[in-house]
Every structure is written in C-alpha cells, then in structure tokens.
Amino acid sequence: MLMTIDPALRYNSAPEYEKEPLMAYLKQLSWGIALLFVGCSSELARGAEPPSDLCSLLPSAVVSKTLRYAYDSPKKNVAPRPFRNTNEGTDCKYGSGLRLLLFRVYVDPSPSESADLFAKLKSYLGEGSTTVSGVGDEAYLDKDHGLHVRKGKVRYFLDGEGTPKQKTDLATGIAGQL
Numbered sequence: 001m002l003m004t005i006d007p008a009l010r011y012n013s014a015p016e017y018e019k020e021p022l023m024a025y026l027k028q029l030s031w032g033i034a035l036l037f038v039g040c041s042s043e044l045a046r047g048a049e050p051p052s053d054l055c056s057l058l059p060s061a062v063v064s065k066t067l068r069y070a071y072d073s074p075k076k077n078v079a080p081r082p083f084r085n086t087n088e089g090t091d092c093k094y095g096s097g098l099r100l101l102l103f104r105v106y107v108d109p110s111p112s113e114s115a116d117l118f119a120k121l122k123s124y125l126g127e128g129s130t131t132v133s134g135v136g137d138e139a140y141l142d143k144d145h146g147l148h149v150r151k152g153k154v155r156y157f158l159d160g161e162g163t164p165k166q167k168t169d170l171a172t173g174i175a176g177q178l
Contacts, residue, residue: 048178050154054105055092057156057174063094063101066169067162071096079104082121103174105156111137118150132168136175139168147171151178 079089128143136151
C-alpha cells in the first residue's frame with residue numbers, strides 16, 4: 001500500500017501565508033541592529049565629552065597620592081582667554097601650606113581649533129621646551145617645567161609642585177578620561 005503525503009506537511013515548516021510577516025519582522029530587526037551599530041560606533045569615535053566640573057578630572061586624592069603630600073580640594077576660578085574670541089578656561093588650584101599645583105583647562109569648540117590654538121600658544125611659550133610623548137595627542141614641558149597637553153578638543157596645563165615625571169603621571173590620568 002502506497003501512502004501519499006500532502007506536500008504542505010512534508011516539510012516541517014510554516015505555511016507561506018505565515019512566512020511573510022516573519023520575513024518583514026526580521027528585515028525590520030536587521031535594520032534596527034544596523035542603526036544601533038552605526039550609532040554606537042560614531043559615539044565611540046567622537047570620544048568622551050569632558051565633565052561640566054573640569055576640576056573633577058583631577059581629584060585632590062590623586063594629586064595627594066602622586067605628589068606624596070596631602071592637598072586640599074581645588075579652589076576653582078575662571079582662567080583668562082589666551083586670545084580674543086577664544087573660550088575662557090577653568091583654574092583648579094590645589095594647595096597645602098606653601099605648596100601649590102595649578103591645573104588650568106580649556107575646552108575648545110573642536111579638535112582642529114584646539115590643535116591650532118595649541119600650536120599658536122607653543123610658538124609663544126614653547127621656546128626651550130621638551131616634547132613629552134605618550135600623553136594626549138601632543139604635549140610638551142616648557143623651560144619652567146610647566147606641562148602643556150592637548151587631547152581632542154581639550155587643552156590643559158599643570159604647573160607648580162611636582163617633578164616633570166609626577167606631572168606627566170597626573171596628565172596621563174587626565175588624558176585617559178577624555
């Protein structure tokens with residue numbers, strides 16, 4: 001005796017009328033995943049935005065540990081514009097008795113404007129400077145041992161207490177947050 005099997009039952013699959021909504025759903029899902037990847041990758045490429053409290057980039061506990069002396073919380077002031085039509089910055093002054101560390105930071109509109117300003121300032125302040133590698137996008141130690149760093153659209157300066165190595169360690173920690 002020969003058995004015949006209905007072709008619709010031969011394969012264990014959904015009928016044609018059920019496949020169309022499933023395919024439409026999978027197509028929408030794949031587009032959603034693609035947009036998610038594009039959004040995430042552009043966010044990563046842009047880099048982290050600096051915090052609203054720029055002094056938080058350098059906590060006093062880190063300053064105290066690195067410089068091996070107890071420092072108070074920073075006193076925050078407005079830093080002067082380096083040139084007309086540029087942004088004001090933030091001065092964070094860490095004190096402990098007669099010891100003082102200045103962390104001055106500026107946030108520029110874009111990385112290219114920051115690079116241009118950094119180069120312009122280096123032409124004024126960089127005479128006798130030493131290039132420092134491995135910190136931010138570019139960095140140098142001026143003749144008075146102040147450390148100037150640029151990372152993305154942020155420029156910052158460390159001056160006062162600390163050896164060049166200690167300032168470089170602090171600057172590396174700051175750059176890692178940007």
